[in-house]
Amino acid sequence: MNTVADIDHELEVPTQFIVQHNQSLSWRGNKIFIINVGILSFSIAGVFALHGLWLILPFVGLEILILSVALYTCCLRNRYKEVITVGNEKLIVEKGLQQPNETWEFDRAWVNLELRDSKLLGHPSKLLVRSKGSQTEIGECLTDEERESLARSLMRTLHITLNKS
Amino acid sequence: MSTTTADEHHDDHHPSGIMRWITTTNHKDIGTLYLWFSFIMFFIGGFMALIIRTELFEPGMQFVDPQFFNSMTTMHAIVMIFGVVMPAFTGLANWLIPLMIGATDMALPRMNNWSFWILPFAFAMMLSTLFMDGGGPAGGWTLYPPLVLQTGDAFPFVIFAIHFMGMSSIMGAINVVATILNMRAPGMTLMKMPLFVWTWLITAYLLIAVMPVLAGGVTMLLTDKFFETSFFNAAGGGDPVLFQHIFWFFGHPEVYILILPSFGVISSIIPTFARKPLFGYSSMVYATASIAFLSFIVWAHHMFTVGMPLAGELFFMLATMLIAVPTGVKVFNWVCTMWRGAMTFETPMLFAIAFIILFTIGGFSGLMLAITPADFQYHDTYFVVAHFHYVLVPGSIFAIIAAVYYWLPKWTGHMYSEFWGKTHFWLSTIFVNITFFPMHFVGLAGMPRRIPDYALQFSDYNQIATIGAFGFGFAQIIFLGLVIATIRGGVKATDRVWEGAEGLEWTLSSPPPYHSFTTPPNVKGEWNWFTHQHYETVKTRS
Numbered sequence: 098m099n100t101v102a103d104i105d106h107e108l109e110v111p112t113q114f115i116v117q118h119n120q121s122l123s124w125r126g127n128k129i130f131i132i133n134v135g136i137l138s139f140s141i142a143g144v145f146a147l148h149g150l151w152l153i154l155p156f157v158g159l160e161i162l163i164l165s166v167a168l169y170t171c172c173l174r175n176r177y178k179e180v181i182t183v184g185n186e187k188l189i190v191e192k193g194l195q196q197p198n199e200t201w202e203f204d205r206a207w208v209n210l211e212l213r214d215s216k217l218l219g220h221p222s223k224l225l226v227r228s229k230g231s232q233t234e235i236g237e238c239l240t241d242e243e244r245e246s247l248a249r250s251l252m253r254t255l256h257i258t259l260n261k262s
Numbered sequence: 263m264s265t266t267t268a269d270e271h272h273d274d275h276h277p278s279g280i281m282r283w284i285t286t287t288n289h290k291d292i293g294t295l296y297l298w299f300s301f302i303m304f305f306i307g308g309f310m311a312l313i314i315r316t317e318l319f320e321p322g323m324q325f326v327d328p329q330f331f332n333s334m335t336t337m338h339a340i341v342m343i344f345g346v347v348m349p350a351f352t353g354l355a356n357w358l359i360p361l362m363i364g365a366t367d368m369a370l371p372r373m374n375n376w377s378f379w380i381l382p383f384a385f386a387m388m389l390s391t392l393f394m395d396g397g398g399p400a401g402g403w404t405l406y407p408p409l410v411l412q413t414g415d416a417f418p419f420v421i422f423a424i425h426f427m428g429m430s431s432i433m434g435a436i437n438v439v440a441t442i443l444n445m446r447a448p449g450m451t452l453m454k455m456p457l458f459v460w461t462w463l464i465t466a467y468l469l470i471a472v473m474p475v476l477a478g479g480v481t482m483l484l485t486d487k488f489f490e491t492s493f494f495n496a497a498g499g500g501d502p503v504l505f506q507h508i509f510w511f512f513g514h515p516e517v518y519i520l521i522l523p524s525f526g527v528i529s530s531i532i533p534t535f536a537r538k539p540l541f542g543y544s545s546m547v548y549a550t551a552s553i554a555f556l557s558f559i560v561w562a563h564h565m566f567t568v569g570m571p572l573a574g575e576l577f578f579m580l581a582t583m584l585i586a587v588p589t590g591v592k593v594f595n596w597v598c599t600m601w602r603g604a605m606t607f608e609t610p611m612l613f614a615i616a617f618i619i620l621f622t623i624g625g626f627s628g629l630m631l632a633i634t635p636a637d638f639q640y641h642d643t644y645f646v647v648a649h650f651h652y653v654l655v656p657g658s659i660f661a662i663i664a665a666v667y668y669w670l671p672k673w674t675g676h677m678y679s680e681f682w683g684k685t686h687f688w689l690s691t692i693f694v695n696i697t698f699f700p701m702h703f704v705g706l707a708g709m710p711r712r713i714p715d716y717a718l719q720f721s722d723y724n725q726i727a728t729i730g731a732f733g734f735g736f737a738q739i740i741f742l743g744l745v746i747a748t749i750r751g752g753v754k755a756t757d758r759v760w761e762g763a764e765g766l767e768w769t770l771s772s773p774p775p776y777h778s779f780t781t782p783p784n785v786k787g788e789w790n791w792f793t794h795q796h797y798e799t800v801k802t803r804s
Contacts, residue, residue: 119365121446130443137471141511145475148504150493152485153478160432160474167436171369171444240366242775 111184112254114247118175118238127168135161177238181226183254190226190233203228208255212248224248284379287371288776289356290673295378296353297666301742303345303385304659308735310338315697315731318724321716331714332400333392339403343520344427345385347654350662351523352377352434355462357673359438361767361774362456364447369440377433384426391416391423402712404509405480407494407502411487421484428473435469438462447766453547456765457540460547461526464554465519471558472515479508503568510561518557520654522550524621524661525592528614530765531668532596535611536603537762542595549588549595556585566637575634582632586625593622608760609683613664616656616691624652627702642712645705651698656691663690663741670748671755675773678748682740689737696730 122130142157173194180197182189188205191197207228214222224236224244236244252258286292313334317325326334356374360367368374392398396414399405405420413420442463446455455463482493483505492498494505525546533540540546562570562578570578596618605611627649631637640646663686671677700723705711709720716724755772767774 119446119448120444121448121450122443127443130439134467134470138474141471141475142478145478145508145511149500150478150482150504150508152482152493153475153508156474156477156481160470163432164436164439164470167370167373167440168443171440175444243366 111182113183114179114181114250116179116181116236116239116247118177120172120175124169124172127172131161131165131168134164174238179235179237181235181251183251188226188228188255190235192233199233201226201231201233203231205255208257210248210251210255210257212245285375287367287375289360289368289371289374290774290776292368292374292378293353293356293358294673296349296356296381299378299381300346300350300353300662301745303341303349304738305742306389307338307341307346308738310334310341312731312735314338315728317714318716319728320725321718321721323715326714328714329397329400332402332712333398335712336399336402337389337392340388340399340424341385342654343403343516344424344431345381347520347658347662348431349381351462351465351520351658352431354458354523354527354662354665354669355434355438358669358767359441359459359462360445361770362459362765363442363445363450364766365441365445368437369445370437373433374437377430377437380426380430380433384423384430387419387426388423391419394419404506404513405483406509407483407486407505410483417487418484421480424480425477428477431469432473435466435473438466439470442466453544456526457529457543457546457550458523458526461522461529461550464550465522468515468519468522468554468557472512472519475508476512476516479505479512482508503565506565506568507561510564511558513564514561515554515557517650517653518553520658521621522553524617524658525550527661527665527668528596528617531610531614531664532599533764534668534760534762535608535614536600536605538599538603540595541598541601542591545591546595549591552588553585556581556588560585563632563637566634567641579632579634583629586629589625593618593625608667609678609680609687610664610668612684612687612691613660613667616687617660617664620652620656620660620691620694624649624654624657627652640705642710643705644701644709644711647711648698648701648705651701655698656694660690660694666745668760669767670745671759672767672770672772672774674749674752675755675771676748676752677755677759678744678752682744682747686737686740686744689740690734693730693733693737697727697734698730700724700726700730 138157138161139154142153145151145153176194178193180189180191182191184205186205188203188208190201190203192199203226209227211225211227212222213225222241222244223234224247225232225234227233236247239247283291283295286295313326314331317323317331356368359365394415396416398416399410399413399420401410401413411417442455442459452460482491485491486493486495486500490498492500494500494502496502529540529546560578560582562574563582566575566578600615607615627645631640631646631649667678667683704716704720704723707720709716709724757770757772758768759772760768
């Protein structure tokens, strides 16, 4: 679940759009779950190993590894955040996990928005902000519908039309 | 490049044709794939059951040889457990969990695609063993050595197929866990989750805990057969009874993996048609967790006759009987939910009520089997067959059917035919009892299971059971026709479908959009089933 509101009315400037996943359990909570499952599973495998049935251990290890990677991937992905600030002069895009790792500044007057459908089957569309030769993708963690909703809201705020390809 | 404005009408756009289904990462598509796969396997497994019942119509050998008969009992069990009930519940989880918790999709969509597409290959491999030299596996789904090691060319294929099924289950379980833990809508705390989500979270936990035990066990069978290890070979210092411990340490929680999601389904349906909130929500959650915990410490009740210390027999007997307490809490809560409710009896409710009554019969015969000295008499008889079929057919299968009737209008956007639904219900309920109830009697009279021939005294009840099995099988063709007819068209379903339905999934359109919630619903306050103040849902699409 991602957070982006489809705003029907024109927004005042400066306006901020914050695009982020919804995260209902912290990484710490996920770690507690992994440790809980790990203790149980390794205890079971350990008891069997003591009786000579050690081949259960590698399967438990592999499974807990996959579980950990899966939950870590979810949490890492969910920490991703994009902050799009529309000011009177500038449009600033900041991207990062805990803090802005990358920042782009565009002259608002020259900003162009493009929503590009993927040529590949089932792949997501891209929403690009560009101005004076530089560009960046925004709304990367959104679904196609959410991305278009963000594009509409930005379009109204910036008083521009959207290029769709 | 064309330039258009985004205000133009916009539909869900997604791949179409066969590639949509192969490459899909959408939870609804994958849920649909799981459900159809399960339905197809239901008819394959059911056909095997009819072969068994045809042979058992009369004493003596009529149609198949004993080896093939035992292959059928083995395959029927594997297909029904790993190919029907588990995929059906995974399909329901895929369809419903994101809708119920207010998420756009499952947490790991690509892994979701993989976990489904492994299954057809696993079952193609498993079913192909029937055509190999030496036939399919015939040692029972429990795969006990040394009997199972006598399997012909099929043996390694059976083991690899079981590994693939296990991989699919584990990936599905990890996906469910990741989704429920991380993707709940703001405000949806754990104790506000629908019971179906709770039961699946606990089921996934069980799956993750016990699947490696099965994987390790079958791998050791493989190494005993081909790499001269002696894990279960007494001649080499191993112990075949240890395999039984391994198998049932997996197998008993597996039984709860097959039934816990049913409890979630029934806990969704009963309040809807009783038009009352679920009685004792918290106690339902704790009862489910208690059943899951107890499932880890009762495995040896399957092995009372194998021989174990008296203290062990007592412990496993008492621990098994203890399971009746949380299960009783559940049955009590469902009955209390219905008590003085404004009940109506649409098809899902009929199946849910039949579930409660018939599953309880299966539970009672389970209590009889839990008593160690009594089990010495019942063990390996048709009484056991009657018991677990009462738990799994009017238990798990009825719950799956009830779930399909309940959510089919939401999935397809069309109402099913209530006439044909009720016809299906009455035929299924009558024939399921005709099939399995006589098995109690022949079992108590001493008829052994997994034997293609029997003493003349058991003929009457076996003939009744066979007639019931064919009746039940034909009744499912009605269900197939009804599902296809509902997908193709029918009266338009409303968004809420059922007057008393509560939950986030009913706030979406019928059928729901390709991506479920484009804006997170905000779940506030306590459950309020009548005023709908519970959810403050921002709906952006319809």
